[in-house]
Amino acid sequence: MKSFVFRFGLVLAVLVVVNLLSSFLFFRIDLTEEGRYTLSEATENLLTNLDDDVHVNVYLTGNLPPAFERLETSIRETLSEFQARSGKNLTYRFIDPTANPDAKKRAEQQTQLIQKGLAPTNLNFNREGNQRTEQLIFPWALVSYKGREQPVLLLRGNRSNSSEEQLNQSIENVEYELASAIRRLTIKEKKVLGVAVSYTNVEPLRLSDLLATLNEFYDIKLINLQDSRDLVGLDGLIVPKPDRAFSEADKYKIDQFVVNGGKALFFVDGLKIDSVGREGTFAQPLDLNLNDLFFRWGIRVNNDIIKDLSCAMIPLNVGDMGDKPNVQMLPWRFFPLINTFGKSPIVRNLDAIYTRFTSTLDTVQAAGIAKTPLLMTSQYTKILKAPALVSYNEARQQPDPRTYNNGVKMIACLLEGRFQSLYTNRILPGDPRAAAFKAQGQPTKIVVCSDGDLLINDINYRTNAPYPLGYERFSKNTFANKDFVVNAVNYLLDDNGIITARTKQVMLRPLDKIRLREDRLSWQLLNLLGPVVLVGLVGVIWQIARRRKYA
DSSP, rough: OHHHHHHHHHHHHHHHHHHHHHHOOOOOOSSSSSSSSSOOHHHHHHHHTOOOEEEEEOOSSOOOOOHHHHHHHHHHHHHHHHHHHTTTTTTEOOOTTTTTTTTHHHHHHHHHHHHHTTTEEEEEETTEEEEEEEEOOOOOOEEEEEEEEEEOOOOOTTTOOOOOOHHHHHHHHHHHHHHHHHHHHHHSSSEEEEOOTTTTOOOGGGGHHHHHHTTSSSSEEOOOOOOOOOOTSSSSEEEOOOOOOOOHHHHHHHHHHHHHOOOOEEOOOOOOOOOOOOOOEEEEEOOOOOOHHHHHHHHOSSSSSESSSEEEEEEEEEEEEETEEEEEEEEEEEEEEEOEOOSSTTTTTOOEEEEESSEEEEEEOTTTTTEEEEEOOOOOEEEEEOOOOOOOOGGGOOOOOOOOOOOOOOOEEEEEEBBBBTTTTTTTTTSSSTTTTTTTTTTTEEEESSOOOTTOOOTTTTEEEETTTTETTTTEEEEEEHHHHHHHHHHHOOOTTTTGGGGOOOOOOOHHHHHHHHHHHHHHHHHHHHHHHHHHHHHHHHHHHHHHHHH
């Protein structure tokens, strides 16, 4: 009896000590192969430095299909980790917008969500017994901080993949999407992002959607290189679709900005196309006076244009039908749809990207510069050298796939390292610029894209209002152009590295569906009766052991 009391007291004391220690020490162990429950260091730093309460409402819940239940579970687990790392500064709640039995109140709640930008998704799927079901869901979360709200789309992925793969990509993106929204709301000191508008004829309205989005992260400053003495004070620089040659003085400013550690993004064209007619026009080489600068950095924008069998559609009048024009949607190979991506968090799990009149990029040797391809065409391409005939009537022709044999071509590249100045050994001691000149400076990053139209949004000419960047008005699809540009800017300028959360990978381990269907009953019986039999067996062994000891 004494030994029993001693053992009981010892176990009780150990439990008390463990509970006391757990109130002061916190740790979790992730035993998964891919580390699916491990937050990135940047996300942990963001959560531990919260200075006020953050609340997250998640609307993806309820009677969901099994695949979406997996996404809901992943969101719950991620928010649980967020809450644990935030020191209780983060709370969350799951709300089913379709659960209210009162139809009027349910409709009012859903209308309120739509007005906040939370667009619903209509699901069509088969439940057990092949019963076809249609269901409205809201795959969104709403992050609140100090009276401000930020919607978060939780269902993201490449639409060319299967639905299962898209959901898996959404699971991989959960941490980044939520952390990015929290960062957007809690950011205190914004970095300064310059947009060089002095060498482009693009009207501000056609850059408005991108700049409005970037303004949530950064202070946007429109830069006139010709009037600006230098680029001091900028953390990053975007050069959008220049259409005339840079002066040597302005090229020197860009050179020294990059050499001194400035981040830059160039969206430039290789050919100049003034207008396109039915019979066609010739695209001519576009001389921006940047070729030697790019070549020194290890990249070359070619004076050509890509025709790709993976392309967007345009409306074209193919003839009259009676007294009315016969307008049909036809594929136009001069508008490639980019769906091949490199290995970088900038482009991981992106949807397709819409491009227009794109040139090819080549890399050249540059000491100390690491190059990562970002965007690539399909393998079925044809490259036209300047001067290249561009014609709308080309869409009416049936292409010969055998002539589209130029293979995969790169159109966007990330360059990282210490960049050498183009003006090394060209600045003489007596030159006024010599005192501040640097031949090689701090490590930095730049992105070069050979499509100036990629970051330009279309306009609704009836209302004179901008469409979202990436929206294609003929197909009414929204492509991932804005996601690509925003990810690229964040990768270059975000020192905290929230974008590294996009590198998370969750492996798909599908079950054998044929064997599962054939062995369904046996597995159900095993799961139902197995635990009962196991508990009974342990009880029998325990009773036998007691009888042998005390009989």
